Amino acid sequence: MLILVQSSSLAQISISGWVTDSLSGEVLVGSNIIIYKDSVIAGVPPLKGTTTNEFGFFAFTKLASGKYFLITRHLGYSPQIDEVLLTGQSTSLNLKITMTENDVELEEVIVRSERRREQSISTIDLTPEILSQLPSLSGEMNVIKSLELLPGVKISGELSKGLYIRGGSPDQVLTLVDGVMVYNPSHLGNFASTFNSGALQNVRLIKGAFPAEYGGRLSSVLDIKLRAGTREKEKRTLTLGFISSNFSAEGPLGPKSTFMISGRKMYYDFVMNNFYNDNSIPRYNFHDLNAKLTYNLSKNDIVSISGTLGEDNLYNPAGTGDIIYDIGWENRNASINWLKINSESLLINSTASFTDYRFRALLDNASEDAGSTKYFSSSKLTDLVFKSGMESNSIDDHVIKSGFELTVHGYNLIYSDSYDEVLEEDPEVPEDIFATEAALYFQDEWSISGWLKSNIGGRFYYFKSKEYLRFEPRVSFSLIPFGNTRINLAYANAHQFLHLVLRNDISLPTDLWYPSSDKIKPARSSQYVFGISSSLPDDQYTFSIETYYKDMNNLLEFANTSPIQQDEAIEDKFTKGKGESYGVEIFVNKSRGDFTGWIGYTLSWTKKQFDRLNAGRIFYPKYDRRHDVSVVITYQYSDDLNISATWTFASGQGFTLPTGQYMLFSGETSTSPGVQFNYTGLNGYRLESYHKMDLNISYSWKFFDLPVKTFLNIYNLYNRSNPFAYYINSESRGSGENQTTVPVLKKLTLFPFIPSFGISFDF
Numbered sequence: 001m002l003i004l005v006q007s008s009s010l011a012q013i014s015i016s017g018w019v020t021d022s023l024s025g026e027v028l029v030g031s032n033i034i035i036y037k038d039s040v041i042a043g044v045p046p047l048k049g050t051t052t053n054e055f056g057f058f059a060f061t062k063l064a065s066g067k068y069f070l071i072t073r074h075l076g077y078s079p080q081i082d083e084v085l086l087t088g089q090s091t092s093l094n095l096k097i098t099m100t101e102n103d104v105e106l107e108e109v110i111v112r113s114e115r116r117r118e119q120s121i122s123t124i125d126l127t128p129e130i131l132s133q134l135p136s137l138s139g140e141m142n143v144i145k146s147l148e149l150l151p152g153v154k155i156s157g158e159l160s161k162g163l164y165i166r167g168g169s170p171d172q173v174l175t176l177v178d179g180v181m182v183y184n185p186s187h188l189g190n191f192a193s194t195f196n197s198g199a200l201q202n203v204r205l206i207k208g209a210f211p212a213e214y215g216g217r218l219s220s221v222l223d224i225k226l227r228a229g230t231r232e233k234e235k236r237t238l239t240l241g242f243i244s245s246n247f248s249a250e251g252p253l254g255p256k257s258t259f260m261i262s263g264r265k266m267y268y269d270f271v272m273n274n275f276y277n278d279n280s281i282p283r284y285n286f287h288d289l290n291a292k293l294t295y296n297l298s299k300n301d302i303v304s305i306s307g308t309l310g311e312d313n314l315y316n317p318a319g320t321g322d323i324i325y326d327i328g329w330e331n332r333n334a335s336i337n338w339l340k341i342n343s344e345s346l347l348i349n350s351t352a353s354f355t356d357y358r359f360r361a362l363l364d365n366a367s368e369d370a371g372s373t374k375y376f377s378s379s380k381l382t383d384l385v386f387k388s389g390m391e392s393n394s395i396d397d398h399v400i401k402s403g404f405e406l407t408v409h410g411y412n413l414i415y416s417d418s419y420d421e422v423l424e425e426d427p428e429v430p431e432d433i434f435a436t437e438a439a440l441y442f443q444d445e446w447s448i449s450g451w452l453k454s455n456i457g458g459r460f461y462y463f464k465s466k467e468y469l470r471f472e473p474r475v476s477f478s479l480i481p482f483g484n485t486r487i488n489l490a491y492a493n494a495h496q497f498l499h500l501v502l503r504n505d506i507s508l509p510t511d512l513w514y515p516s517s518d519k520i521k522p523a524r525s526s527q528y529v530f531g532i533s534s535s536l537p538d539d540q541y542t543f544s545i546e547t548y549y550k551d552m553n554n555l556l557e558f559a560n561t562s563p564i565q566q567d568e569a570i571e572d573k574f575t576k577g578k579g580e581s582y583g584v585e586i587f588v589n590k591s592r593g594d595f596t597g598w599i600g601y602t603l604s605w606t607k608k609q610f611d612r613l614n615a616g617r618i619f620y621p622k623y624d625r626r627h628d629v630s631v632v633i634t635y636q637y638s639d640d641l642n643i644s645a646t647w648t649f650a651s652g653q654g655f656t657l658p659t660g661q662y663m664l665f666s667g668e669t670s671t672s673p674g675v676q677f678n679y680t681g682l683n684g685y686r687l688e689s690y691h692k693m694d695l696n697i698s699y700s701w702k703f704f705d706l707p708v709k710t711f712l713n714i715y716n717l718y719n720r721s722n723p724f725a726y727y728i729n730s731e732s733r734g735s736g737e738n739q740t741t742v743p744v745l746k747k748l749t750l751f752p753f754i755p756s757f758g759i760s761f762d763f
Contacts (some may be wrong), residue, residue: 013086016059016345016393017095019052019072025231025258027056028099029202030125031074035060040069040081050393054202054225059345059393070097078102092345094299121476121488122207122220122529122546124150143203143224144186149630149646151585151600152207152546154623162186164623166208166548167581167606168219171500171513172525174210175222178292178306179349180335183357183381183513185222187266187286187312201225208548209490209529212443212457212474213389213401218496218525218552228294228304229258241758243268257295264288273317281749286312288331300341308333323729324364329511332356350388357381359511375503379513380412399445401457407437409498409515415570435515436464437497443474451480463497466518470495476529484537488546490529497522499556501574512570514556519571521554540592545584552579559612577610579621594636602628614682619654622683625690626651640700649691654683658728658743693717708761719753 019031034046047068052058065086072080077099084093126146147153147163154164162170162184175185206214206221214221227250234251248262269283288310295303310331316324335353342348363375389403411433443457459472476490497516516522531546559575583604590596606624609616627650634644695714702708716722730741 012061012091013063013065014059014061014092014345014394015063015068015070015084015095016057016092016341016347017097018056019058019074019097019099020056021077022098022100023230023232024227026201026227028052028074028077029054029056029225031056031058031072031099033058033070033072033097036069036071038067040071046071048396053347053391054204054223055339055347055349057341057347057391059347061345061394062396070095072097072099074099076101094341096299121478121490121531122152122209122548124205124207126203126205143200147203147205147222149598149600149632149648150205151587151602151628151630152548152583152604153205154602154604154625154628154650163220163222165205165220166583167550167552167579167604167624169500169502169621169623171498172217172219172496172523173222174214174217174220175224177224177308177333178226178304178335179337179351179387180306180333180353181216181355181383181385182308182331182333183355184329184331184359185224187288187310201227208550209476209492209527210474210494211455211476211492212441212459212472213403215405215439215441215459215461215472215494216437216496216498218494218523219550226290226292226306227260228292229260231258235762237760237762239758239760242756243271243754245758253293256297257293259291259293261291262289269313269315281317281752282314282325283317284312284314286310302339304337304339306333306335306337324362326362327360329359330357345393347391348388349391351386353383353385355381355383355385359513361511376414376416377512378412378414379511381513382410384408397447400443401445402440402442404441405437405439409433409435409437411435411513411515413512413514413570415512433515433517435497435517438462438464453478461495461497463516463522466516468497468516468522470522470524483534484539485532485534488529488531488533490527492527494525494527495522496524499523501556501558503558514570514574517571520556520574521576523552523554523556525550525552538592540590542587542589542591544587546587547582547584549582550580552581555579555608555610557608557610557613559610575610575612577608577613579606579608581606595633596636597631597633599632600628600630604628617681619682619684622653622655624654624683642696642698644696645693647691647693649689652687652689655685655687656682657685657745687723690722692720692722703761706761706763708759710759711757713756715754715756716751717753721747721749721752723747723749 015035019028019033020026021028029052031052032049033052034049036044037047048060050058050060063086068084068086070080070082070084072082078101080097080099082095082097084095086093126143144163152166163173163186164170165173170184175182177185202225204221204223206223208220210221214223229250229252231252234249236249237247239246244264244266246262246264248260250260251258253259265287266285269285272281272283288308290306290308292304292306297303308331312329314325314327316326333353333355335351337349337351340348340350357379358381359377359379361375361377385405385407387403387405389401392400394400413433439459439461441457441459443455446454446456448454455474455476457474459474461470461472462468463470472493472495474492476488476492479487479489481487499514499516499520501512501514514520527548527550529546529548531544533542533544535542555577556574557577558573581604583602586601587598588600589598603626604624605626606621607618608621609618613619629647629649631647632644633646634642636642693716695717696711697713698709698711700707700709728743729746731744733740733742
């Protein structure tokens with residue numbers, strides 16, 4: 001292709017634009033582009049090179065008049081060569097490079113491209129091709145569950161939702177879906193994400209020491225980009241499964257716009273109530289809906305509007321068990337995004353969004369003895385956010401990013417050690433809190449030389465509740481001493497003004513979100529990372545080892561105090577403390593051949609200390625797991641048949657176990673007030689290890705020229721009874737005068753051996 005641009009002979013010209021799929025029109029992230037002056041000669045190095053960013057955008061600046069050749073490569077696509085002739089008066093050129101799929105070259109290009117993109121410090125990129133091969137209950141790719149198979153990402157328990165990364169709790173993970181923050185990105189047990197996984201464009205996990213463009217969280221970043229919808233023709237997909245089903249549709253709405261909509265329903269509770277009605281396994285269901293509309297205002301302006309709805313419900317079977325629970329949460333998000341390239345090849349990305357997240361937990365116990373648990377909490381969070389970021393390539397070997405964010409938070413909180421309908425009906429009961437948060441950031445991705453790269457930046461934070469103003473330095477270096485070996489070093493300082501406070505004495509979810517205030521300082525962390533990665537010359541095997549250390553301050557927990565009263569401030573029930581986490585992660589990946597997969601191992605420690613908790617002594621939180629192993633194997637038996645299996649193992653989680661019991665009697669009466677338990681250290685007892693295996697078999701075929709995919713998924717192949725919650729209940733032993741009351745430790749398991757089958761077809 002020959003492109004002619006007029007420019008004066010002495011002018012400096014910029015070339016920028018997007019790389020897209022020739023059929024669907026979707027942008028291609030991570031495409032490699034090199035530019036040659038005058039001609040392409042074998043053995044002669046190119047003039048410059050770059051990679052498309054998360055928006056599929058690239059830019060070359062400070063080019064003189066003349067003839068140029070742009071060579072673009074991307075995984076699974078034929079190389080694209082564009083010839084550009086720059087002459088005359090114009091100083092900028094905007095291109096739209098379209099690429100055509102090439103299945104023959106797919107395997108080799110995937111390996112090389114993914115290897116390059118994984119070189120960022122503590123960063124892993126996952127593509128839909130990889131995710132679609134892993135086991136799932138519904139037959140669709142599962143982002144959150146797949147991330148648990150990576151080193152450094154912990155499995156807290158069978159009931160865990162969200163990600164526990166390098167000693168950080170789920171609230172310390174910044175989750176962005178198309179730039180919009182999501183408080184809870186997963187359904188129960190991380191079996192599915194709250195967005196349409198089939199619409200994924202790219203998933204990036206930064207496990208620590210993230211750059212300055214991200215902020216507001218202490219631990220890590222999960223940055224997810226969704227596709228805009230195909231421009232080729234309308235496409236619909238229907239998947240019918242044993243415990244869940246989903247539907248999606250996408251396509252063009254005209255020459256300049258596309259749409260995408262998807263819905264999903266899980267009916268696990270319906271299956272259990274009708275086929276396993278006589279057991280005490282918890283009942284669970286969820287549904288969600290996603291929609292996105294994209295419109296090209298011009299070749300330099302793209303506007304998109306998107307929305308997300310989701311609801312989860314967990315409850316105990318009627319008339320079973322000693323504990324009553326009714327837990328639910330809802331996600332609602334809406335946003336409008338404007339992506340623009342100006343005349344100087346400056347990329348500007350602006351977003352306005354609204355978030356509404358609600359969590360409600362009701363726990364009760366039929367027993368009135370000590371150790372019985374009663375608790376009610378309700379959190380309603382609303383965020384109104386506006387942010388804008390800019391990316392400039394105007395200086396050679398530098399990618400400069402800067403931007404600002406403004407957030408208005410609203411919180412509606414209810415908390416009690418008992419439940420009464422008045423709590424939710426009386427408008428004077430909830431505690432309403434408002435807070436404003438602002439941030440300004442800058443960073444410079446500098447290619448110092450061919451063997452040394454850096455990312456240096458910082459972030460200013462302002463939180464209005466108590467006029468908090470903080471600065472967060474971020475710096476990282478990547479060194480290539482020889483061959484395919486890379487050494488990474490990084491440091492990052494981060495603050496978090498929103499706290500997720502949990503009850504340590506309750507295994508079930510008790511989420512209570514609370515902002516920083518006059519009494520509550522923002523949490524702070526400092527992270528240090530050192531790692532080495534390498535690969536064999538043929539790129540078939542890659543190996544990495546990374547060690548990290550993170551210290552955290554101003555963390556919040558519920559203190560060991562008397563029951564909660566509505567006339568007292570909830571802040572008085574919190575205790576402030578500190579923590580630290582450190583460990584080493586080993587990752588071996590085979591990415592070529594019929595057999596592919598990886599082995600990950602993590603050895604880590606997470607410690608906390610609070611003045612009013614555990615007598616001020618150091619303790620290990622529940623999600624501290626000393627050893628964590630994940631094994632992933634996929635076998636491409638043929639073009640149509642794929643078999644995959646995963647196995648995970650984690651050391652047992654901590655549990656606060658009573659070591660004895662006693663009874664107190666008053667001198668005036670012989671009536672006993674009940675059995676009291678004597679506890680030792682918080683989470684001082686280790687429960688049994690967590691482990692399980694999942695299996696997936698998928699077969700693709702055609703029915704009257706319609707693509708059809710059938711799948712068989714087996715969750716928990718050898719029926720391991722991994723507990724998601726523990727509680728203590730008193731049981732009577734003996735009869736008559738010999739009758740005694742004995743405390744018994746009981747556990748609840750959520751998902752046993754579950755075969756799931758279904759069919760998915762496009763039409």
